[in-house]
Amino acid sequence: MTTRRLLLALPVLAAPLAAPMVAPMLAPLAPRPAAAQGSPAQVVEGFHAALLGVMRDAQRLGVRGRFERLAPAMGQAFDLAAMTRISVGPPWNTFSPPEQQALAEAFARWSVATYAARFDGFSGESFATQGVQALPNGDALVRTVLNRPGGQEPVVLSYLVRGGRIVDIYLTGTISELASRRSEFTGLVREGGAARLAAELNSRAQRLLAG
Template sequence: MKKYLGISGLLATWLVAFPAAAAEISPDTLVDNTAQEVLSIVRQDKELRAGNMAKILDLVEAKVLPHFNFTRMTRLAMGKNWNKATPQQQEELVKEFRTLLVRTYSNALSTYSDYKIKVEPVRSKAEDTDTTVKTKVMQDSGQPVDIDYSMEKTGDGWKVYDVTVAGVSLVTNYRSTFNSQVREGGVEKLLKTLGDKNRALAANDKKAAGELKTVATQ
C-alpha cells in the first residue's frame, strides 16, 4: 500500500499548472503539455526540489484541485457504502479524501523531477465525454511505469476521476480500505481514520519544515 501511494504521487508531475484554456484542449495534449511544463518548473525551483512542503502544498492546492473530480473519486472509492453516509458525512469524506490525496502528491512531487513522461495519443471522437489517457513514466533504470488517467469532459474542461498505476486503480485500491473501516465502525470510523492520517501527515510536514529551517540557518 505504501509503495502504491508513493508511485501515485507521480500524478502531481502533470497536474500542477494547467493552462487557462484547458477546456479547449484534448485530454492527451493537456496531459502532455502540462507534464513538460511542470517538470520544468520543479527542476528549476530549488525550494521545490529540496522539499519545501509549504510551497509544494500551496502549488498543489492552487493548481491541482480544480482539475480533479474529488466528489466522484470519493463516491467510487466508497462504492455501496456511499449511500450509508449522510449528506454531511459525504461532504466530510470528500474533504478528508482530497486532503489525503493532495498530501500524497505533494510529498512525492520533488522526488520525480528527473523522470520523463511519455503520453500516448487518445483516439476518440469530439463528442466523447469520457476517455483514458495512457502515459509511461520513464525511469533512468528499470522498467517504465504505466499510469492511466480516467477523465471526464465537463463544462469546466476535462477532470480526473480515477488513476491506474501499473494496473492498480486508485479508487479500487482505496475501496478495500474504506470498506474495511466501515465494516468495523461505520462511516464515522472511516472519517476518524482519515482525519487521524491527515493530522499525522500535517505534523510530519511541520516537523520536516522545522528541520529544513534549522539546516538553512547553520
C-alpha cells in the first residue's frame, strides 16, 4: 500500500461518514468481551503484529479475507463497545439495550471494514514502541511510531489502554479519535436516533467490503 493510504487509515475510525444510505445488513460482528492480554505495550504490539501480517498477505486475502483476519485481532485489542459508548456520548444512555447492541455491532463492523479496506498492501512499514506512560486514573498511554520507507519521517501514534484494551488512538500524539468523531455521531443521532447512526455505519462497512 502507499504511504499516503496508510496515513489516511491512521486513525481510520476518525474517517468522515458518508452521505445517508441504507445498505443490507452484514453478518453480526459483536465486540468481544474483555480478556487479560498482558501489559499495555503487549496489547498494542500484538495488534501491530497482526496488522502487519495482514498487510504482507493483503493481495492474496482480498478485502473480505482481510476483514475476517482482522476481526478477531481488533476485537481482542480494542474495547469497541466502550469506544462506541464514548463516541456517542450522553445520548447513549437514552437508547434501549437492543439499540445499544445494534449500534455497538455496527460500530465494530465499520471499524474492522475500514482497516481491511485501507491496509491493502505492504511497502516495508514497521511499528516501534517508544515508551509507556502510566496515567493517574489507571489508564496507560503507549507511545509508538510508524516507520515509513524511503527516509520519510516516522508518524507518532499513541494508544490509550484502559482495562487491558485500547480505547483511543492519538495521531501525531495529540489528535483523539473519539473527540474527532463525537460531533459527527451527535449529528446523525439528532437526525434519527440510534437507528440512523447504526444504518450509516452498516452502509459504510458494506461499501468498503464491496471493494
